[in-house]
Amino acid sequence: MDFTASNEANKRLHDMVPGGAHTYAKGEDQYPAGMAPVISHGRGARVWDVDGNEYVEYGSGLRAVSLGHAHPRVVEAVHKQLELGSNFVRPSKIEVEAATKFLATVPTAEMVKFAKNGSDVTTAAVRLARAATGRQVVALCKDQPFFSTDDWFIGTTPMSAGIPPQDLVRTFPYGDLAAVSELFDSTDVACIVLEAATQTDPPPGYLEGLRDLCTFHGVVMIFDEMITGFRWSEAGAQGLYGVTPDLSTFGKALGNGFAVSALAGKRELMELGGLRDSRERVFLLSTTHGAETHSLAAAMAVMDTYVEEGISEHLHMLGTRLAAGVREVATYAGVGDHVVVRGRASNLVFATLDAEGNPSQPYRTLFLRQLISNGVLGPSFVVSSALTDADIDHTLEAVKKACTVYRQALDAGDPTPWLGGRPVKPVFRRFA
Incomplete structure (x- = not known):
């Protein structure tokens, strides 16, 4: 060659x-x-x-x-939408359609907000958890390679130059419930962030045990579904294993190459970033290109293809x-x-x-x-x-x-x- x-x-x-x-x-x-x-x-x-x-x-x-x-169904959906315009001064009707389809595809979620990349939505989930709990510490699964380009994660990697010490991040090993229980007992944790599955299925009872621990201690459970979303099932790992997180983040396969990601989860948490809640507001996701119409059209075509074609x-x-x-x-x-x-x-x-x-x-x-x-x-x-x-x-x-x-x-x-x-x-x- x-x-x-x-x-x-x-x-x-x-x-x-x-x-x-x-x-x-x-x-x-x-x-x-x-x-x-x-x-x-x-x-x-x-x-x-x-x-x-x-x-x-x-x-x-x-x-x-x-x-x-260049999947034909995705390309066709994007092409049709581009002819109608890609970004407006107000939400477009496709935002209603895309949210409806996503929540039907991922029925464990009650609300969704779209963005462009996984780092932004995962960081937004952490922000919601901190605001909702009044706590600051993030419990991060140390056996998984990547969650965000933002300080709270990159500061824990060897490429931490330019980032202040991340004193509010603790780590735990995947599959070890006792370690998480000990962490929760000793530290006021706001949220736990992990991929629900890695190279193997989770140990029997592990995700269920995490769910119980998070509920008991008032910790927000966040599933990073960037990889597992759609590849494990149309509803991600949570759909396959039957354990519902408080918040979850999707991307990658959602757009088949187009820039689209999603933060999804329980209404009581998501509404902190909205306009219909009396609590102190959270600056959640506010992105100029977060709901570009052609990327949402791509996501809708992807979801339809996954469901209809198995x-x-x-x-x-x-x-x-x-x-x-x-x-x-x-x-x-x-x-x-x-x-x-x-x-x-x-x-x-x-x-x-x-x-x-x-x-x-x-x-x-x-x-x-x-x-x-x-x-x-x-x-x-x-x-x-x-x-x-x-x-x-x-x-x-x-x-x-x-x-x-x-x-x-x-x-x-x-x-x-x-x-x-x-x-x-x-x-x-x-x-x-």
């Missing part, structure tokens, strides 16, 4: 855009040296870079494009076949203990382990390099519903070739000759 045009575009991006991308997880440092494609266009589960290379793509839009690129189940089916195939190929190549597929079938990731079984960025680099060379752009194995049997077959053939090289590197005791340059980097690190 030739990457001349992509490499030149990456240089220009770094000259003009800090980090060379508008999302750190899309950065050039996340890909092997000289092999970070700059995308020209995409359709379905395939993308093409500016050099003309074609790939089967996974994790599209950081899990946002779950129906595939997309959540289809994603699960595709992921199940892909995971089984990768495990079979890796085992056959003798690297079944080193290339490990994890996660819910609709949200698969992979681990690359060294000879001692430790996570390895060099071996991840080797694996990514081989995938890209064989036409698979896969920082994860998160599927979209646009994947075909031929796409999965192509992917498994690429994985087979990658695993063969992986075995050679393990046998040599050093992956360096197969890296082509520096290894890929973790997103959250203190120095570039």
Whole structure:
């Protein structure tokens, strides 16, 4: 493969855009040296870079494009709405329609407010919780990678430069009810923030136990459904597991790539950001572009497609076949203990382990390099519903070739000759 045009575009991006991308997880440092494609266009589960290379793509839009690129139903809905105008001085009728459809799709919520990104709605949920409880401390699940770009979360990561110490944040491990109970007993906690599920289903009784603890202590329970929303079920993880949070946040799959997110939850909390409550007002979400009509049209088309076509189940089916195939190929190549597929079938990731079984960025680099060379752009194995049997077959053939090289590197005791340059980097690190 030739990457001349992509490499030149990456240089220009770094000259003009800090980090060379508008999302750190899309950065050039996340890909092997000289092999970070700059995308020209995409359709379905395939993308093409500016050099003309074609790939089967996974994790599209950081899990946002779950129906595939340029999905006809979404594109048609957006096109029709754009001809009617995209933003007005007063709410548009589509805001009524979108809210109605969302609350019907996520019946555990009583009110909803739309925005553009997940960070804003998650921070708004924290603000509501603090105002409603009169407390300040946020309990944050420490085993989950990302909740917001705002200070209360980023201040807890290695990239905390420029952020005051976050003295009002406490952390807890996922799956440990006793730890949460001890935290609630010792600290006046305003809210607890977590993804309801991670790479595995929650331990039996865990979410129910959290719900009971939050109710008993008067703590606001917030589910971050950015990833689980729609991928787990149309109503998110809360719909699948039957546990209702006080507030929840949605995004990513909601817009199939269009910028739309949602804060949803109980009326008594949400009304603090409204005009019909006698309590002190909360400046909740007030965004110029929060209800752009075309993004709401996209969200409505996504919700209809998920419900009518059973997309959540289809994603699960595709992921199940892909995971089984990768495990079979890796085992056959003798690297079944080193290339490990994890996660819910609709949200698969992979681990690359060294000879001692430790996570390895060099071996991840080797694996990514081989995938890209064989036409698979896969920082994860998160599927979209646009994947075909031929796409999965192509992917498994690429994985087979990658695993063969992986075995050679393990046998040599050093992956360096197969890296082509520096290894890929973790997103959250203190120095570039």
